[in-house]
Amino acid sequence: MITTLRNAWKIPDLRGKILYTMMMLVIFRLGSVIPVPGIDIEVVRNIVGNAQLFSLLDLFSGGAFGNMTIFALSITPYITASIIMQLLTIAIPALEELSKEGEEGRKKIAQYQRYGTVVLALIQATGISIGLFRQALIQTDAFSIIVVILTLTAGTAFLMWLGEQITEKGIGNGISLLIFAGIVSRVPDSVYRTYVLAQQGEISIISIIAFLAIAVLVIAAVVLITEGVRKIPVQYAKRVVGRKMYGGQSSHIPLKVNQAGVIPVIFAMSLLSFPQIVGSFFPGSGFEGFVNRFLTPSTGMGTFIYVMMQAVLIIFFTYFYTAVTFNPAEVATNMKKNGGFIPGIRPGKPTSDYLNRVLTRITLAGACFLATIAVLPIALSQLIGMQTAFGGTALLIVVGVALETMKQVEAQMLMRHYQGFLK
Numbered sequence: 001m002i003t004t005l006r007n008a009w010k011i012p013d014l015r016g017k018i019l020y021t022m023m024m025l026v027i028f029r030l031g032s033v034i035p036v037p038g039i040d041i042e043v044v045r046n047i048v049g050n051a052q053l054f055s056l057l058d059l060f061s062g063g064a065f066g067n068m069t070i071f072a073l074s075i076t077p078y079i080t081a082s083i084i085m086q087l088l089t090i091a092i093p094a095l096e097e098l099s100k101e102g103e104e105g106r107k108k109i110a111q112y113q114r115y116g117t118v119v120l121a122l123i124q125a126t127g128i129s130i131g132l133f134r135q136a137l138i139q140t141d142a143f144s145i146i147v148v149i150l151t152l153t154a155g156t157a158f159l160m161w162l163g164e165q166i167t168e169k170g171i172g173n174g175i176s177l178l179i180f181a182g183i184v185s186r187v188p189d190s191v192y193r194t195y196v197l198a199q200q201g202e203i204s205i206i207s208i209i210a211f212l213a214i215a216v217l218v219i220a221a222v223v224l225i226t227e228g229v230r231k232i233p234v235q236y237a238k239r240v241v242g243r244k245m246y247g248g249q250s251s252h253i254p255l256k257v258n259q260a261g262v263i264p265v266i267f268a269m270s271l272l273s274f275p276q277i278v279g280s281f282f283p284g285s286g287f288e289g290f291v292n293r294f295l296t297p298s299t300g301m302g303t304f305i306y307v308m309m310q311a312v313l314i315i316f317f318t319y320f321y322t323a324v325t326f327n328p329a330e331v332a333t334n335m336k337k338n339g340g341f342i343p344g345i346r347p348g349k350p351t352s353d354y355l356n357r358v359l360t361r362i363t364l365a366g367a368c369f370l371a372t373i374a375v376l377p378i379a380l381s382q383l384i385g386m387q388t389a390f391g392g393t394a395l396l397i398v399v400g401v402a403l404e405t406m407k408q409v410e411a412q413m414l415m416r417h418y419q420g421f422l423k
């Protein structure tokens with residue numbers, strides 16, 4: 001990885017992209033320390049510190065949620081809007097046709113997604129201001145509440161723009177890198193708190209060693225599953241066009257075990273946090289009590305239900321996102337048009353059915369792995385008595401984003417080397 005970065009730094013174009021990405025991430029971190037006006041931060045910290053789910057959201061926002069800064073909502077509304085748009089694309093024929101119109105259609109859907117992000121951010125900011133953190137408001141007049149709501153909404157809209165700029169002009173996926181930066185920024189604080197607890201005797205050295213050993217194993221497993229590929233052999237028949245002969249070569253279709261990456265985990269967490277936001281609209285109500293009791297990992301029953309729902313949602317979104325990104329019928333049709341076939345499988349529908357069957361089996365392994373990693377922090381707290389938000393989910397996102405970003409850097413380098421050769 002270090003060698004790849006060193007070689008990329010020698011290419012002026014890539015060096016510019018890396019510097020641009022780093023500059024955008026610095027802007028993100030600067031915005032994460034600018035407080036929202038009219039909020040008592042100490043009250044917010046007490047509320048966040050007493051709720052495990054909010055602590056996890058605070059981790060992903062890089063501490064912005066717990067300190068109630070302008071980026072407190074993080075990129076969560078954008079992710080939720082993305083889920084809704086992908087579901088609507090499948091359910092509504094007009095949006096499905098729009099998605100098949102190429103670049104212009106995708107731009108139109110992306111525009112709808114931006115509108116949805118602003119609307120969801122406005123709803124969440126309103127819920128936080130008049131519900132969850134109402135007692136943190138220094139002044140409760142209408143103007144002060146509107147200022148808080150507009151500040152939080154504008155912060156999310158700016159983060160959305162920041163992520164799109166990184167994707168377009170920098171290196172890697174901008175939204176994923178923002179989440180990555182938020183998690184990594186909390187590592188020093190987590191290490192310091194663990195050190196203090198160890199000094200006070202609340203955490204034993206054995207527990208810390210066990211946690212580090214499990215973390216190393218999890219990182220190794222994440223890399224193994226992320227890089228795992230099932231190669232489907234493809235043979236192309238020879239064909240004569242004019243006086244030239246084409247085909248007659250062998251290739252393969254790489255089917256990744258974890259085709260969806262870290263997206264299912266992020267999607268599942270965004271949906272599970274939504275009832276908390278809705279419940280904040282009705283403080284002291286029966287609905288809020290129901291959410292706190294059954295949909296929050298703070299009580300025995302709530303923890304069990306939350307873990308089960310998280311696992312089910314991760315498995316569902318793994319299959320869903322894989323189905324969106326890889327279409328076996330389309331791949332089989334393209335192979336047939338180009339004279340390709342899988343040895344022992346007839347072209348057309350049999351090929352499509354075979355690819356779908358193989359993809360379903362390997363996706364199950366990837367989905368179960370993602371679900372296991374996501375619920376790992378709760379298992380650790382029960383086994384070794386060590387409460388940590390920087391658990392399996394965070395490690396999964398950090399390692400996954402790092403691998404994907406390095407692959408993009410290597411692809412950019414390869415493309416430029418070929419360009420140099422052709423020139």
